[in-house]
Amino acid sequence: MPKLSYSDEDQTENLPDRGRRRRNAGRFWVGFLLFLLTLIVGAIGGVLGIVAISSNDSQLAKSLGLTGEISIPTTKIEKLVIEESSAFIDTSKKVSPSVVSISTLSNARDLFGQVVETEGGGTGFIITTDGLILTNKHVVSDTTANYTVYTYDGTSYSAKIQSLDPFNDLAVLKIEANNLPVAELGDSDQLEIGQWVMAIGNALAKYDNTVTTGILSAKERQVEASDGNGANTEKLDGLLQTDTAINAGNSGGPLVNLKGQVIGINTAVASNAQGIGFAIPINTAKSAIESIKKSGKIVRPYLGVRYIPVTRDIAKMNNLSVDYGAWIMRGNQTGQVAVIPGSPADKADLEENDIITEINGEKIDENHSLTRLLQNYEIGESVEIKYLRSGSEKKVKVTLEEAT
Numbered sequence: 001m002p003k004l005s006y007s008d009e010d011q012t013e014n015l016p017d018r019g020r021r022r023r024n025a026g027r028f029w030v031g032f033l034l035f036l037l038t039l040i041v042g043a044i045g046g047v048l049g050i051v052a053i054s055s056n057d058s059q060l061a062k063s064l065g066l067t068g069e070i071s072i073p074t075t076k077i078e079k080l081v082i083e084e085s086s087a088f089i090d091t092s093k094k095v096s097p098s099v100v101s102i103s104t105l106s107n108a109r110d111l112f113g114q115v116v117e118t119e120g121g122g123t124g125f126i127i128t129t130d131g132l133i134l135t136n137k138h139v140v141s142d143t144t145a146n147y148t149v150y151t152y153d154g155t156s157y158s159a160k161i162q163s164l165d166p167f168n169d170l171a172v173l174k175i176e177a178n179n180l181p182v183a184e185l186g187d188s189d190q191l192e193i194g195q196w197v198m199a200i201g202n203a204l205a206k207y208d209n210t211v212t213t214g215i216l217s218a219k220e221r222q223v224e225a226s227d228g229n230g231a232n233t234e235k236l237d238g239l240l241q242t243d244t245a246i247n248a249g250n251s252g253g254p255l256v257n258l259k260g261q262v263i264g265i266n267t268a269v270a271s272n273a274q275g276i277g278f279a280i281p282i283n284t285a286k287s288a289i290e291s292i293k294k295s296g297k298i299v300r301p302y303l304g305v306r307y308i309p310v311t312r313d314i315a316k317m318n319n320l321s322v323d324y325g326a327w328i329m330r331g332n333q334t335g336q337v338a339v340i341p342g343s344p345a346d347k348a349d350l351e352e353n354d355i356i357t358e359i360n361g362e363k364i365d366e367n368h369s370l371t372r373l374l375q376n377y378e379i380g381e382s383v384e385i386k387y388l389r390s391g392s393e394k395k396v397k398v399t400l401e402e403a404t
Contacts, residue, residue, distance in 0.1 A: 092200070094184075095254060099125050099200045099253060100124050102135060102139060102149055103119070103148040103150065105145060106142050106146070119205075120139075120205060123135065123201035123249065123250055123252045123266070126182050127182060127185075127289055129179055131178070133159070133172065134265065134285060135172075136265065137164050139171065149175050159174065162174040163298040165298045165300065166298070166403040167371055167403065168236070168285070169280060170280065170284075170288055171252075172298065185261060188264060188281035188284075189283055191240070192216070193216055194215055196214075196258050197213070197255055197263070198256050199242075200253055201266060203247045204249045214245065214275070217242055218241040219367075220238055220366055220367045221238075221278060222309055223235075236268070236280070240255065240278065240279045242264075244277060246269050246277035247269070250266045251266060254266070265282065300402070301401065302402070303370070303374060303398065306331050306340075307327055307370060310323060310324055310326065310327050311366060322355060322357060322388065325355040325365075326369075327353070327354075328345075328355070351389070354389050355387060357388060357393075359374070361384075379401060380400065382399045382400075383397070383398055384398075
């Protein structure tokens with residue numbers, strides 16, 4: 001057997017050298033001509049086939065024995081256009097004209113005893129066309145300060161404190177103006193966890209009408225809020241929690257739904273976290289608004305006790321017989337007694353360590369605080385209170401009085 005190699009040298013044996021070369025040359029040219037002819041015929045056939053398909057699909061279908069029409073699939077490229085939702089834009093346009101920035105100028109003494117002027121700021125929103133503005137109490141807590149309100153169009157007004165809420169972080173300012181745009185109030189009892197909300201406010205007291213968005217994270221939160229120095233601590237309950245960006249200066253501004261309705265008043269943020277802010281439900285403020293419209297001040301019925309909301313954790317830690325209710329206890333600061341002398345609670349002989357469990361048959365729990373339930377009643381109205389004392393259940397009638 002001859003040896004094969006990848007070489008240009010001919011390895012055939014037993015033939016004269018010249019004859020071998022002629023035969024090889026003849027075979028090469030015959031093969032080449034046949035190969036070239038095949039390419040030409042194939043090319044002509046392909047061109048004719050394409051023309052036939054392009055000119056008459058049905059004839060090709062018949063020749064192939066097909067009864068239906070032949071369709072050549074094509075790819076259609078469409079541009080995907082993503083449109084920005086107009087809900088946030090419409091909400092901002094609707095609510096922003098009723099939102100105001102509040103500037104505070106007050107005098108304070110520095111470390112050397114010299115009087116210096118300090119500035120502060122917050123937010124509010126217009127609740128009547130003649131200039132009543134709802135905000136936080138801590139925004140206008142200094143009764144000696146000078147307050148200026150800036151409306152959406154940049155107009156400035158001197159403002160006076162109309163009334164402070166004795167129980168909630170709410171206050172009402174008054175400016176002398178007419179035909180002002182009024183914020184529409186929603187229903188905070190109908191809110192759903194996870195729904196979109198928007199905050200509008202004077203962020204950092206210098207970026208007025210800043211708009212931020214987020215979701216409603218939770219309801220019925222209880223927190224202890226204080227100022228930047230850790231003083232003036234106040235317990236707030238029944239709050240809305242949101243991850244909407246709320247900054248210093250946003251206090252008193254509206255938290256709104258995508259219908260453009262105010263459903264909360266921004267009041268506090270968790271300083272040791274991100275995306276945790278709190279707002280007072282608008283339904284808590286509605287009675288205050290109606291009160292000030294009628295009498296010119298915020299009037300609240302009160303019982304006259306300091307208390308701790310009883311939860312499962314508190315009940316477990318203190319071996320309490322119930323895991324709900326309002327546990328009457330004195331405050332942490334000197335002079336903060338559990339039962340205020342001369343109050344309706346004092347007159348009804350309620351005592352420290354009593355646990356109030358119901359008011360007129362309504363259970364006091366994490367979703368229905370004592371303060372919120374009391375706001376459902378009028379001054380001078382008598383209510384039945386059920387409470388526990390040393391494990392024994394008792395009942396007493398209490399006549400509510402005006403908080404001062």
